[in-house]
Amino acid sequence: MSEQPQHGVPIELRKVTKAFPGGGEPAVRELDLNIPAGEIVVLLGPSGCGKTTTMRMINRLIEPTSGDILIGGQSSRDIDPDRLRRRIGYVIQQAGLFPHMTVASNIAQVPKLLGWDKVRITERVDELLTMVGMEPGAYRDSYPRRLSGGQQQRVGVARALAADPPVMLMDEPFGALDPITRERLQDELLRLQDDLAKTIVFVTHDVDEALKIGDHIAVMQKPGHIVQYASPAEILTNPANDYVEQFLGGGSSMRLLRLTKVGDIDLDQVPYASEDADAAGLLTEIERDGRGYALILDGMRRPLRWVFAAELEGRHGPVGAAGDQVGGTIGHRMTLQDAMEKLLNADYETVPVVGRRQAYAGALSLATVQNAISAIKAREQERRRGAGR
Numbered sequence: 001m002s003e004q005p006q007h008g009v010p011i012e013l014r015k016v017t018k019a020f021p022g023g024g025e026p027a028v029r030e031l032d033l034n035i036p037a038g039e040i041v042v043l044l045g046p047s048g049c050g051k052t053t054t055m056r057m058i059n060r061l062i063e064p065t066s067g068d069i070l071i072g073g074q075s076s077r078d079i080d081p082d083r084l085r086r087r088i089g090y091v092i093q094q095a096g097l098f099p100h101m102t103v104a105s106n107i108a109q110v111p112k113l114l115g116w117d118k119v120r121i122t123e124r125v126d127e128l129l130t131m132v133g134m135e136p137g138a139y140r141d142s143y144p145r146r147l148s149g150g151q152q153q154r155v156g157v158a159r160a161l162a163a164d165p166p167v168m169l170m171d172e173p174f175g176a177l178d179p180i181t182r183e184r185l186q187d188e189l190l191r192l193q194d195d196l197a198k199t200i201v202f203v204t205h206d207v208d209e210a211l212k213i214g215d216h217i218a219v220m221q222k223p224g225h226i227v228q229y230a231s232p233a234e235i236l237t238n239p240a241n242d243y244v245e246q247f248l249g250g251g252s253s254m255r256l257l258r259l260t261k262v263g264d265i266d267l268d269q270v271p272y273a274s275e276d277a278d279a280a281g282l283l284t285e286i287e288r289d290g291r292g293y294a295l296i297l298d299g300m301r302r303p304l305r306w307v308f309a310a311e312l313e314g315r316h317g318p319v320g321a322a323g324d325q326v327g328g329t330i331g332h333r334m335t336l337q338d339a340m341e342k343l344l345n346a347d348y349e350t351v352p353v354v355g356r357r358q359a360y361a362g363a364l365s366l367a368t369v370q371n372a373i374s375a376i377k378a379r380e381q382e383r384r385r386g387a388g389r
């Protein structure tokens with residue numbers, strides 16, 4: 001299918017309650033939740049707080065006792081459950097693939113129900129396998145038991161995306177995977193979501209997963225209600241109450257480092273010039289800056305070399321090939337934590353940061369990261385002072 005993917009639609013839960021027969025207090029209690037189109041919203045909370053029940057009411061695997069759920073503005077009660085479920089991809093822990101069917105048949109389930117012809121189904125299966133990072137020729141005819149847990153989960157995601165639904169429900173999809181595979185699949189989900197912009201409801205009880213994956217996080221508490229609904233940074237720096245704070249646990253500054261992208265902080269600005277810049281002019285600039293060095297960029301503003309004041313002294317004419325090759329760069333999408341790792345292993349204390357097309361965007365040193373940490377801590381202290389008033 002070469003058409004544009006179908007982007008997400010908003011989902012709105014209005015005073016949704018679910019009381020199971022003989023279940024005592026309701027599993028979900030008068031829940032209000034607005035899920036914007038194209039966002040990943042994470043339902044985060046301990047076991048039994050109503051995450052799965054909330055999610056399953058969205059695709060009507062469970063019917064609400066009261067309240068209303070609007071999907072793309074339409075009440076889910078007015079949509080035939082089978083039709084509804086074909087428009088909502090569903091991914092669960094351990095993928096839930098049919099063991100007696102090949103990977104291709106598993107993925108093709110909904111397209112078959114929708115009556116697509118064979119050629120279109122085959123093309124779509126191959127496209128989806130490629131999308132989730134699996135070589136179609138190698139895996140199309142495999143059976144699920146031959147696949148690793150991570151591969152099964154990839155097939156689960158491919159299957160959920162088969163008919164290009166605007167909405168995806170993901171119930172602890174990576175819960176059974178080892179930490180490395182889990183991180184990789186989280187990264188790939190985020191990469192896919194960059195292109196697909198589905199509306200995704202993602203259930204987890206893993207705080208780090210929620211902080212990494214969610215555009216917004218709904219922190220839930222038993223019995224079935226939301227205590228805070230906010231962005232990851234907001235939840236970390238300004239937890240609504242002791243329950244949220246305890247649930248997050250300690251280490252919030254380290255978590256912010258993991259959450260914060262290099263491009264989100266104030267970068268250092270070092271003098272820079274192109275190779276044809278005048279050496280004497282650049283030396284003046286370096287002296288004015290006081291750091292003692294400058295960065296030489298190529299014609300597309302990509303960092304080439306560091307040049308030091310001493311190398312320019314007494315020179316006239318273009319800078320040319322003076323200086324030492326830049327050892328490495330830091331991408332603006334890298335987390336501060338990963339950037340710190342690079343800085344600790346770098347030849348120079350300052351490393352250039354590059355944005356789109358590897359173009360120079362600023363520079364980073366451990367001191368800059370430390371300043372960013374301080375700023376985060378100051379914000380947190382400010383918040384605590386505010387809360388203590």
Ligand SMILES: Nc1ncnc2c1ncn2[C@@H]1O[C@H](COP(=O)(O)OP(=O)(O)OP(=O)(O)O)[C@@H](O)[C@H]1O
Binds near residue numbers: 053
């Ligand atoms: N079919 C059911 N019949 C009776 N009670 C149920 C049923 N399904 C869920 N519950 C109850 O509803 C509450 C919420 O359950 P739910 O599965 O939604 O929680 P959860 O947050 O997803 O938990 P977990 O992380 O363990 O999956 C629990 O107290 C559970 O026992």
